[in-house]
Amino acid sequence: MRIVVVGGTGLIGSKVVEQLRATPHEVVAASRATGVNAYTGTGLAEALDGASVLVDVSNSDYLDEAGSLDYFDTETLNLLTYGAAAGVRHHVALSIVGTDRLAAGGGGYFRGKQLQEQLIRRSGRAFSIVHSTQFFEFIPRIADAALDGQHTKVVQTLMQPIAGDDTAAAVVEAALGSPTGGTVEVAGPERAPLADFVQRWFGRGDHVRPVEVDPLARYFGSRLRDGDLLPGPDARLSTLTYRDWLERETASHPV
Numbered sequence: 001m002r003i004v005v006v007g008g009t010g011l012i013g014s015k016v017v018e019q020l021r022a023t024p025h026e027v028v029a030a031s032r033a034t035g036v037n038a039y040t041g042t043g044l045a046e047a048l049d050g051a052s053v054l055v056d057v058s059n060s061d062y063l064d065e066a067g068s069l070d071y072f073d074t075e076t077l078n079l080l081t082y083g084a085a086a087g088v089r090h091h092v093a094l095s096i097v098g099t100d101r102l103a104a105g106g107g108g109y110f111r112g113k114q115l116q117e118q119l120i121r122r123s124g125r126a127f128s129i130v131h132s133t134q135f136f137e138f139i140p141r142i143a144d145a146a147l148d149g150q151h152t153k154v155v156q157t158l159m160q161p162i163a164g165d166d167t168a169a170a171v172v173e174a175a176l177g178s179p180t181g182g183t184v185e186v187a188g189p190e191r192a193p194l195a196d197f198v199q200r201w202f203g204r205g206d207h208v209r210p211v212e213v214d215p216l217a218r219y220f221g222s223r224l225r226d227g228d229l230l231p232g233p234d235a236r237l238s239t240l241t242y243r244d245w246l247e248r249e250t251a252s253h254p255v
């Protein structure tokens with residue numbers, strides 16, 4: 001069957017495309033870089049022609065509420081509408097563990113993700129949603145966002161991050177399976193304070209930077225309550241540890 005991966009050139013999308021290309025299916029990586037714009041609709045009809053499955057792993061360039069809501073509203077409605085017209089039988093989307101909690105905490109970006117999920121659920125289309133915790137690869141972004149002058153001030157919360165390869169595998173499994181009409185959660189094997197994961201990222205080289213826990217810090221605009229980033233008891237847990245991922249990462253990109 002033909003599977004179109006919208007956002008197929010991104011961090012997770014490129015892994016999804018690579019894993020799907022190891023199967024006998026026809027796989028199309030669709031993004032602005034390949035001439036497909038899910039926001040404007042440019043190239044969508046052509047890309048989706050003959051597709052059975054549409055996988056949405058695209059992302060907004062905007063982290064603010066207005067930008068995120070506008071992107072996910074427009075692109076999701078475009079994908080659902082063009083998908084229906086092309087005869088797509090399964091709409092698969094990647095979102096975040098705790099999206100509703102993060103949106104309720106005031107994080108504008110997460111309001112966009114929440115709207116994306118609502119639009120899919122209410123569309124009447126056959127769908128599956130994958131909720132992932134934060135990717136290991138995203139921890140440097142969390143560290144950058146937490147930089148306040150000379151200090152890295154992070155939010156006080158537990159997290160259970162996962163290797164991007166493992167999130168991609170869950171998305172692939174959803175794409176090759178039947179529509180669930182619901183959400184599956186995936187997370188990594190280890191639960192620890194967010195500050196520990198950031199500290200261990202900095203600790204790869206000789207220039208260990210101190211990480212401070214700031215009770216007033218926000219997580220991408222969201223005021224977190226403890227547990228907001230954590231998966232529920234039914235989440236599927238992957239096995240690659242942060243330690244092994246860090247070793248692999250440091251070997252391929254020496255500090």
Ligand SMILES: NC(=O)c1ccc[n+]([C@@H]2O[C@H](COP(=O)([O-])OP(=O)(O)OC[C@H]3O[C@@H](n4cnc5c(N)ncnc54)[C@H](OP(=O)(O)O)[C@@H]3O)[C@@H](O)[C@H]2O)c1
Nearest residue numbers: 007009010011012031032033037038058059095134135138
């Ligand atoms: N960060 C985390 O830890 C985390 C955790 C759970 C879930 N997620 C979710 O995972 C998803 C993927 O995240 P990611 O980090 O892999 O994103 P990413 O690396 O930023 O990639 C985004 C992809 O979307 C494409 N894109 C952007 N605008 C587009 C448009 N208008 N039309 C078509 N394609 C467009 C980009 O390609 P072009 O620029 O070429 O268009 C790129 O391929 C997001 O929805 C995010 O919410 C993230």
